[in-house]
Amino acid sequence: MTHPVPKPWILGLTGGIGSGKSAAAQCFIDLGIHAVDADHAARWVVEPGRPALASIVEHFGPGVLQASGELDRAALRQLIFSNPEQRRWLEALLHPLVREEIAASLSRATSPYAILVSPLLIESGQYRTTQRVLVIDVPSELQIARTMQRDNTSQAQVEAILQAQAQREERLRHADDVLVNDRDPAWLKSEVERLHHFYLTLTGGH
Numbered sequence: 532m533t534h535p536v537p538k539p540w541i542l543g544l545t546g547g548i549g550s551g552k553s554a555a556a557q558c559f560i561d562l563g564i565h566a567v568d569a570d571h572a573a574r575w576v577v578e579p580g581r582p583a584l585a586s587i588v589e590h591f592g593p594g595v596l597q598a599s600g601e602l603d604r605a606a607l608r609q610l611i612f613s614n615p616e617q618r619r620w621l622e623a624l625l626h627p628l629v630r631e632e633i634a635a636s637l638s639r640a641t642s643p644y645a646i647l648v649s650p651l652l653i654e655s656g657q658y659r660t661t662q663r664v665l666v667i668d669v670p671s672e673l674q675i676a677r678t679m680q681r682d683n684t685s686q687a688q689v690e691a692i693l694q695a696q697a698q699r700e701e702r703l704r705h706a707d708d709v710l711v712n713d714r715d716p717a718w719l720k721s722e723v724e725r726l727h728h729f730y731l732t733l734t735g736g737h
């Protein structure tokens with residue numbers, strides 16, 4: 532007789548921009564854990580040829596397209612950043628599509644648990660689709676310094692991004708586990724390994 536393979540439980544992984552979510556997720560992936568990044572899913576749903584992109588162009592005009600026909604994410608970000616109404620419009624369009632992409636990816640996982648990486652895990656409500664929440668936390672100054680180095684972006688924009696995201700305190704309120712990523716990459720890796728071995732002992736994330 533065959534036994535049904537238990538469905539992996541879902542770990543939500545979040546943290547502010549530049550906190551090290553992607554770096555932490557990569558450590559889990561290296562340990563054989565399936566991970567899907569909500570930001571990547573959000574990019575897949577607006578690839579050329581997919582219906583969401585046509586809706587966005589119709590709404591915002593052709594200025595949101597690059598010459599290649601791909602979405603100009605920077606141009607779109609400029610349009611919605613200081614305009615909550617437009618941002619809500621975009622979110623209403625994309626959120627259900629992104630949810631479907633994420634669910635499809637997670638349903639393909641064969642690891643003991645699987646990870647949903649999302650900067651907006653808490654405020655989007657995505658955390659409710661997970662069984663456990665891991666917050667990657669760093670002091671704000673370190674977060675800004677790393678993000679500026681990575682993206683070569685202006686400090687003002689980084690600070691606006693930080694404010695538009697959940698307050699650090701709110702994230703931490705939802706955390707089951709907190710990884711303080713204020714040391715070097717080797718420390719990050721060892722902390723992920725420690726959590727991984729703990730997670731392997733859990734059933735359904737508890």
Ligand code: ADP
Nearest residue numbers: 548549550551552553554677681714715716719
């Ligand atoms: P996020 O996905 O949360 O926006 P990233 O994982 O991209 O953040 O990390 C932001 C930047 O900081 C990247 O360039 C990454 O390589 C770097 N970084 C992350 N963790 C560490 C660390 N422990 N030590 C040094 N650099 C780090």
